[in-house]
Amino acid sequence: MLVPYPHATADHQTLNARHFERGGGAVVVADDELDRVPALVADLLSHPQRLVGMRTSMLALARPDAADVIADELVVLARRAG
Numbered sequence: 001m002l003v004p005y006p007h008a009t010a011d012h013q014t015l016n017a018r019h020f021e022r023g024g025g026a027v028v029v030a031d032d033e034l035d036r037v038p039a040l041v042a043d044l045l046s047h048p049q050r051l052v053g054m055r056t057s058m059l060a061l062a063r064p065d066a067a068d069v070i071a072d073e074l075v076v077l078a079r080r081a082g
Contacts, residue, residue: 025058
């Protein structure tokens with residue numbers, strides 16, 4: 001369950017959260033809808049197969065090497081500029 005900060009620059013947290021929701025790995029709850037969370041949690045807990053599917057989806061969407069990829073690109077750009 002993801003609750004993006006609604007005042008983030010360019011609403012980037014919502015954009016990121018929706019990516020994971022579209023991919024099946026998360027449920028997004030708007031900050032002004034937090035009263036829905038208890039019912040959503042109860043629903044998720046009552047559907048263990050959905051949770052398994054969400055886990056699988058999140059793992060498929062994960063980019064554990066993202067920091068390394070970005071760092072490598074920055075090194076390449078720095079070498080070009082230098």
